[in-house]
Amino acid sequence: MSENHAMAFTRGFTGKRRGDRATRGDRLPPGQYDSGEDWPTLTAEATPRLTPEDWSITVDGLVEEQRTWSWSEAHALPGSTYAGDIHCVTTWSKFDMTFTGVSVDTLLDAARPRPEAAYVMAHSSTGYTTNLPLEDLRGGRAWIVWEVGGTPLSVPHGGPVRLLVPHLYFWKSAKWVSRLELMDRDRPGFWEANGYHDRGDPWLEQRYQGDP
Numbered sequence: 623m624s625e626n627h628a629m630a631f632t633r634g635f636t637g638k639r640r641g642d643r644a645t646r647g648d649r650l651p652p653g654q655y656d657s658g659e660d661w662p663t664l665t666a667e668a669t670p671r672l673t674p675e676d677w678s679i680t681v682d683g684l685v686e687e688q689r690t691w692s693w694s695e696a697h698a699l700p701g702s703t704y705a706g707d708i709h710c711v712t713t714w715s716k717f718d719m720t721f722t723g724v725s726v727d728t729l730l731d732a733a734r735p736r737p738e739a740a741y742v743m744a745h746s747s748t749g750y751t752t753n754l755p756l757e758d759l760r761g762g763r764a765w766i767v768w769e770v771g772g773t774p775l776s777v778p779h780g781g782p783v784r785l786l787v788p789h790l791y792f793w794k795s796a797k798w799v800s801r802l803e804l805m806d807r808d809r810p811g812f813w814e815a816n817g818y819h820d821r822g823d824p825w826l827e828q829r830y831q832g833d834p
């Protein structure tokens with residue numbers, strides 16, 4: 623089969639699923655709307671100038687072994703892809719995204735969290751932070767990613783590498799991620815200190831501090 627033939631087949635199949643309104647409705651968490659082709663950019667700080675050579679990620683804090691990966695070292699790890707939806711607390715959701723990178727499990731397995739580690743602060747090289755329960759970064763549900771839809775992640779969308787935790791509101795997916803700090807206690811990150819929820823599950827509508 624030629625490559626063109628394979629692609630046409632894939633497109634046709636995807637097109638059919640996209641037209642299935644019932645399925646899409648089931649995939650929209652409460653209070654969210656489908657942004658369609660739009661992928662808004664939401665950045666609290668100035669967009670940095672970053673190249674792959676500038677980027678690295680460190681896993682530290684309550685770990686047995688502090689680890690750092692450069693761009694090429696991260697690319698040598700086993701690859702992993704997320705195909706699915708993302709949900710921003712400002713009420714847009716975007717269906718059928720495909721992000722490629724490495725599972726956060728792979729990084730954590732290498733650094734070996736200590737038994738008392740229960741929370742993680744994700745840090746961006748820009749100073750942005752967001753806190754997450756360690757559990758939410760485990761079990762194949764979180765990635766560091768450098769590709770979206772088969773092309774390099776643009777800098778405005780967090781490239782060269784961002785965190786992706788698609789089962790939580792998108793503010794947990796720190797752009798320009800540079801550090802995962804393991805902690806024994808929860809500590810609010812940037813938006814969490816400004817009133818947003820510490821966990822942020824879109825299906826439970828955990829938007830603000832005080833939401834269930």
Ligand SMILES: Nc1nc2c(c(=O)[nH]1)N[C@H]1C(S)=C(S)[C@@H](COP(=O)(O)O)O[C@H]1N2
Pocket residue numbers: 661662663664665666667710711746748750778779780792793794795796797798
């Ligand atoms: N470093 C950094 N990461 C960030 C943000 C930010 O302001 N700075 N915004 C968050 C929010 S609120 C959302 S909705 C998503 C937006 O990602 P996008 O601009 O690629 O859509 O990134 C999250 N990660």
Ligand SMILES: [Mo]
Pocket residue numbers: 664710711712792793
């Ligand atoms: Mo957001």
